[in-house]
Amino acid sequence: MPAPDDAMRDEAPIAWRDALLAARERVAAGDDPGPGLSLRPLVHEAWRRALSHAVDPERSLPGITTGDAEFREYRAQHELTGALPVIRRLLADDAEENGLLVAVGDARGRLLWVEGDRLLRRRAEDMRFVEGADWSEERIGTSAPGTSLALDRAVQIRGAEHFHSIVHPWSCTAAPVHDPVSGAILGVIDITGDDQAVAPHTLALVSATVAAVESELRILRLQTDVQATIRRSRMRRALPDRALHVLGGEAPRLGGLRLSLRHAEILLLLAWQPDGLSAERLAGLLYETDASSVTLRAELVRLRRVLEGAGLPVPASRPYRLAEPLETDAREVLDLLDRGAHLRALERCTGPVLPESTAPGVVRIRAEVASRLREAMLADAAVEHLARYADTDAARDDLEVQRACLRLLPSRSPKRARVVARIEAIERELG
Secondary structure: OOOOOOOOOOOOHHHHHHHHHHHHHHHHOOOOOOOOOOOOHHHHHHHHHHHHOOOOOOOOOOOOOOOHHHHHHHHHHOHHHHHHHHHHHHHHHHHHHOOOEEEEEEOOOEEEEEEEOHHHHHHHHHHOOOOOOEOOHHHHOOOHHHHHHHHOOOEEEEHHHOOOHHHOOOEEEEEEEEOOOOOOEEEEEEEEEOHHHHOHHHHHHHHHHHHHHHHHHHHHHHHHHHHHHHHHHHHHHHOOOOOEEOEOOOOOEEOOEEOOHHHHHHHHHHHHOOOOEOHHHHHHHHOOOOOOHHHHHHHHHHHHHHHHHOOOOOOEOOOEEOOOOOOEHHHHHHHHHHOOOHHHHHHHOOOOEOOOOOOHHHHHHHHHHHHHHHHHHHHHOOHHHHHHHHOOOOOOOOHHHHHHHHHHOOOOOOOHHHHHHHHHHHHHHHO
16 A cells, blocks of 8 residues: 655644644635645645535535435445454554544445544544544545545545644544455545554554455455355256256256257247247248258157157147246346346356357347347446456457446556457457
């Protein structure tokens, strides 16, 4: 975690505070801070941002807009909840003994937890430094939590460097926490109190805690991935024994029964049209060239023998239709997309529908599934899901998908270089 690039002032506290107050008035009037004070550029720029957000340095207060039940639910679902034991072990437990507060905020600057010295917590309530309060720069101006999020780096703010006068008795050190995979900002960790809250060792402690939290999140993410893999495996096992599996490069199967490509094509086409198909219509969807009804009937006779031998229902005729509904993994992908379960749909879609098939009806189904998945990823998917989709064979050479992924990925994401390389390769190929 980078350290602040500006050393904080070590002048007499009262004279330094008075000089800062005068400088803030000049900045508020649109002037330079004035001579006789080496105002840190970090603070000067943060003050100017506060003015652009119309923060009143005497009257503005953090908003607390979330109801108790809604806030508790939001906080319980936040990703930093899983790393809270690490934060408490490294910071909060000692903060109470040392007369400090430890706060954890989300990516927008809303405080999720405030822990530490009890007397100090009651004092902090006067400036609404409490759980659920908005401490972004847009709401309260310069502060370590808000400015750290605005700059995406570690920040220390001492006393009168805060834009709002109500915060002048306080000092704070904060650093942002990033998603270990995407690099996106998840939130911020802050230490608030007296001048020991901005001591050099405090910055090192907060930065070390952030590193530990990001490591913990990476471990939790791996554990979640493992659990998701187990759930997917169980889900696949939980699918009806008679589900038709046609996605990806593996041999198609009906439950545990391996199928020839032609038999899988027939069952998929009938599953896609549960009301049934005439012999002419089924032949047109099945064969690339004109085929006689005799050819189709012969294929259906062979399919019935296979199904009867496995103790499975056989298709009826006039029109050709399935004796009972048949679930398919291809239809499951579309159902998941309809429910907005983009990640599950992406995980379920292990490849194209019967990739070796040239049957016209199957080609259309394959295109429908691929198109629906692509449209959903581009329109609604979270950036991490879009990035995962961009890595698939279906999207790796898709210029629009790669550009959308690059546009949404955070500037710190390690995935950006790979996406840029793909875009350049696609553009070279396109001339």
